[in-house]
Amino acid sequence: MVCTKNTENNNLPRRQVLNIPAVVYGKTSAQLKEQYGVNELVLMNCNENPLGSSPLAIKAIQEEALNINRYPESGSSDLRQKLANHYGIEREMVLCSNGGDNIITTLMQTFLDEGDELVVGHPSFFVYGHTSGIMGAKLIKVPLKDYTYDLAAILQAVTPKTKMVIICNPNNPTSTILRQKEVDEFIAVLPQDCLVVFDEAYREFVEDKNYPDSLKYVKEDKNVLIIRTFSKLYGLAGLRIGYCLAPQKVMTYMARVVETFPVNRLAQVAAMAALDDKNFVTKVKAANALGKAYLIDELAKLGMKTAPAYANFIFTDTGMDSIKLVKDLEKRGILIRPAVSWGFPTCVRISIGTQAENEKLVKAIQEIKDEI
Template identity: 45%
Template structure:
């Protein structure tokens, strides 16, 4: 490492773990000389994007020479109507990732602590370490958040608690009773972030959003995304619902024009595409039933999910399974990056993709 970088760069950057994304389809084709590759690694919508969103993007192409609305006025107004909340309570970001980073830049200093589960979405640790905060990782219990252990880990230095609900990569939820009991014990001076990127897929009647606490005026932020069920991952747009005071503070550190115009118009249109949402949910429901049945037949253990992905125990080193599935033209997510060396995470696809995955997995595992 050059002496200048070693001596002058912020020491926090050397503690960062790089994010490991799902391998792109074109990269796998180039590396392995394949022509038919499916990606079931990043929990993208297998039906594609909202048709209404795509039409809105096409209609806006002629405006590419103009800067986007820096305040995302129309989208905030629409979301305010959907949730019955004031526009000043809404944040729009270049994906949820940016919103988490803005939160960290707004609230965290080197003396602070942040609490989150392990394993969970890696971005919480990433943005916290950038700011020099101490990360307290609480192991999952029965594959979901151990809220009692999180409460016990709170100290006078705790500034933010992240709750991924449903949790990535396990697909599990903490239910409304557990959340209510948890929030009764969280001190008012701690910011609780509910990451609800997959909440549209939840079928359990016991699930409850963190929005109830935002409406009560608690120091809570609920983040959601257009990348998953709406199929807009390439446009990078997410949003958060919180108190006006928190939203105003976070907006102070946001870059101008941080959300591009095409993302804004696509998200606005996608919110009205209930037909696409219904089709996506139906595909996910049927795909989940099929994969459950086949995994049970193959005697492969899996974690029941409330999302559009399944975390399953292959009984083998996940990197070997991952690489062998790549040879079959199937991209999944290896679980070692989550600290689960025998697990893989697979996105629920369309029927043919699900069948192909099962055939290939059976071949790779010799079942």
């Protein structure tokens, strides 16, 4: 027998993958506790929900646990219908997936070809660059202005090759927002064949009455897609459940690419229960608003200035070497994110914690400053 296949370079991946660094996994909580010699960690580095998860969601998971020998309902129909009713749109305009990250993957697999351009603000959510890179698309990073997406500069960056613009609102890592009027003006002048993606992972925390109603664009059949998640407000980050809302002309293509079983059984029932959990939602929003105001005030007393913050995290200029500050906090078991890799060497991103955690952080920063 003769095999004519040339086996040279047989195990090389797609060309684009060669340019992508491997994902670096963080240490486990147990490893970190051992490393810092602490019993408890204060996790203020991942924008998670410090109050736990919706109790209704937990109850729904417990009840559904007996059915996990069965595959999940593949189209998440009940959850999609519930979300569709919630937003007053058709079920076909909702797609559920394994977290907002997985929506981004499906979105980019659907729309980005090699050589297409994707325009985003910088710094913004790192996943945009990673996933578009895998597709071979060109990422155009437009610097933020005053920590905020700069729509005028984004328009300047749009070329005939621009396939997609992502607006992260509130922006991760800066927690700033764009408002209705400026977004309306932007949508009006952007070429219509350019897909506008609103990443609204943190939208439920925003209290500003001029925050854009992006759903309006979906209902008007504009070329838009909105990303939302159950990870933040509802405290279901560990379950991995997110969704997107878009007109049918966009969804018709997404539906060709999405995995067969992207959302597991437990996540589907938990998300439906969480949507009804008004008590939890009210409690989380109130605690977040109080915690955020407390942290901004206390850090200001320490001479640190925070960018206008609308999400469940703040972006603060500490005036110090942020890597050193973060390391000193880690020694006390407190985790926050330095902004060095985002181009802000003295800034940090801090997720709002419980009141006790917020107080512990402020006290620790005070001590570290006193030591200098």
